[in-house]
Each structure stands twice: as C-alpha cells, then as structure tokens.
Amino acid sequence: MVAVKESLREARNQLSVFSRQVGTRLELKDADLDCLDLIDRAGPLSPTALARLTGLHPATLTGILDRLDRGGWVVRERAENDRRAVLIRSVGDRKGELYALLAGMNRGIDEICAGYSPAELEVIADFLRRTAETGRQATGDL
Incomplete structure (x- = not known):
C-alpha cells in the first residue's frame, strides 16, 4: 500500500511537470x-458549473475564460433554452497544437x-476511477 501511495505521488508530480511544460x-x-x-x-458548460467542477472563485474563472477565449481555445455562446x-464550448481550431504536444505521452x-x-x-x-472519486470527495470535505 505504501508503494502504491508513493507511486501515485510521483506520478502526480511528473504529470504536473509535464502539464506545466505543455x-x-x-x-x-x-x-x-x-x-x-x-x-x-464535459462541455459545453456554464461558468457556474465550471467553477463548481474546478473549485475556482468566479472572478478567477472569468480571467481564465478570457484568456482561453482570446487564445481561440473556447467560445462563449448563449444557451438556446435561456x-x-x-x-462555454471548446473549439477545435487549436487542438492540433495541443495534441502534438501530448502525442509522446500518449x-x-x-x-x-x-x-x-x-x-x-x-x-x-x-483503481484510477476510484482514486479520482476519492480526490473529489476529499476536495468536497475541505
């Protein structure tokens, strides 16, 4: 069990370094x-739903969405029913750049x-699904 937990920590750290480089x-x-x-x-998502999923403050999320929108990664659209x-919906125009950077890892x-x-x-x-769910629960408990 100790080896599994240590391996998860190391994997988290390495994935974090990789993500920062990307x-x-x-x-x-x-x-x-x-x-x-x-x-x-999971999209398209409302900013409120995204804030809930990420645990980010709405003002912080607005800045993130502005950057993603300016960069051509997402668009903001009016909901059809309201x-x-x-x-917020992702757009495919720049996904090729992202996929190219992820290709080696994949x-x-x-x-x-x-x-x-x-x-x-x-x-x-x-195991990974259950670990992710445990992370969501632990986050909710905080």
Whole structure:
C-alpha cells in the first residue's frame, strides 16, 4: 500500500511537470489547461458549473475564460433554452497544437498498456476511477 501511495505521488508530480511544460509552450497556465480539459470533456458548460467542477472563485474563472477565449481555445455562446445563460464550448481550431504536444505521452501510455492484459487494464482503470472519486470527495470535505 505504501508503494502504491508513493507511486501515485510521483506520478502526480511528473504529470504536473509535464502539464506545466505543455502549458508553457501554449502560453497557458495550469488552471487554464485544467479548465480547457473539463470544458472539452464535459462541455459545453456554464461558468457556474465550471467553477463548481474546478473549485475556482468566479472572478478567477472569468480571467481564465478570457484568456482561453482570446487564445481561440473556447467560445462563449448563449444557451438556446435561456438566452440569458452563457455556455462555454471548446473549439477545435487549436487542438492540433495541443495534441502534438501530448502525442509522446500518449504513445508512452499506449506502450505501457500494451504490457497488460485486458483484465489487468480493467483493474487499473477501476483503481484510477476510484482514486479520482476519492480526490473529489476529499476536495468536497475541505
């Protein structure tokens, strides 16, 4: 159990370093990349929903969304069912730049996964999902 926890800490640190390098090359901050990923995976999202998911203060989130909008990463759109509501949607124009920077890491993960059986990969995926959920719960408890 100790080895698993230490490995998670090391993985978190290395992924954080990687993410900072990617952000630097794209002229985005860590929080910008996190928000972009959430918008891309769960969007379109309202700024309120994104603030809840990230735990960021609305004023901080506004600055992030302004940077992402100016950079061509997201657009703000009026919701169809409520013209007063705004939704944030990612746009594909710049995704190629991001994907190019992530390609080496993705290839490496593919190579690692190739060394495991489908059953082992299911256990690993379950562990990672449960770890992420534990992180969400711990964050909520704070």
